[in-house]
Amino acid sequence: MIQVQDVVKEYHTGKTVVQALRGVTLKIEEGEFLSIAGPSGSGKSTLLNLLGCIDTLTSGTIRFQGKDLGSLSSDEASAFRREKIGFVFQSFNLIPVLSAYENVALPLELLHWDSQRIRRAVLSILAEVGLEGLEKRKPSELSGGQQQRVAIARALVKNPAVVLADEPTANLDSKTGEEILSLMKNLNERHGTIFVFSTHDPMVMRYARRLVYLHDGRIIKDERKE
Numbered sequence: 001m002i003q004v005q006d007v008v009k010e011y012h013t014g015k016t017v018v019q020a021l022r023g024v025t026l027k028i029e030e031g032e033f034l035s036i037a038g039p040s041g042s043g044k045s046t047l048l049n050l051l052g053c054i055d056t057l058t059s060g061t062i063r064f065q066g067k068d069l070g071s072l073s074s075d076e077a078s079a080f081r082r083e084k085i086g087f088v089f090q091s092f093n094l095i096p097v098l099s100a101y102e103n104v105a106l107p108l109e110l111l112h113w114d115s116q117r118i119r120r121a122v123l124s125i126l127a128e129v130g131l132e133g134l135e136k137r138k139p140s141e142l143s144g145g146q147q148q149r150v151a152i153a154r155a156l157v158k159n160p161a162v163v164l165a166d167e168p169t170a171n172l173d174s175k176t177g178e179e180i181l182s183l184m185k186n187l188n189e190r191h192g193t194i195f196v197f198s199t200h201d202p203m204v205m206r207y208a209r210r211l212v213y214l215h216d217g218r219i220i221k222d223e224r225k226e
């Protein structure tokens, strides 16, 4: 499904070179619920950004459903992101002037769905994440946990192959964080969508079915639970 092979990512700032990833190889299968753990600076966000094609790698390859992401033009990379990837961020990243409904509808408008089809999909996913009746609220009128539910609905509404979540519970209290995790796991089981999320949080790691530990840009442990 996703094959990450010998991936190196260097950042050049002035005269210094930071090796954020130093040869990462990882195979992600259909339906996985995978957590990337590791200390600050170990390369978690870098790896998620490469998987989501929002950054380009220095060497190595990432194949996604057989397609080499490194060979995509920037237009092709945007189309790939629009169709295949849902993102969930630590700080939710909702558009403040839009309602919950409008935030979730946006990715479908970018895919030129007709408004009837958008309406059905948006109402159904908002109900699924537990936000029925709150469709008209703006992000500022929702709690942190509710905002993250909107963000998860927005990531999932187009039925992407993969949801990438960078520390999705970092700005939530532990109870709300656990609810969000359990929601994501439910959605993973029901829709078969791959979830890859980064975290520092032991609670989040407990929920993962597979844990990949990064240290200093390298995978030091890769364990599956069952």
Ligand SMILES: Nc1ncnc2c1ncn2[C@@H]1O[C@H](COP(=O)(O)OP(=O)(O)OP(=O)(O)O)[C@@H](O)[C@H]1O
Pocket (backbone or CB within 6 Å): 011, 012, 013, 018, 019, 020, 038, 039, 040, 041, 042, 043, 044, 045, 046, 047
């Ligand atoms: N745009 C950038 N320019 C230069 N260096 C960067 C850039 N992004 C990340 N880095 C460096 O690459 C390394 C890996 O960063 P990354 O953000 O992937 O770590 P992380 O594991 O997500 O950390 P955290 O847990 O703090 O979010 C760090 O040394 C970081 O300083």
Ligand SMILES: [Mg+2]
Pocket (backbone or CB within 6 Å): 044, 045, 046, 166, 198
């Ligand atoms: Mg990070």
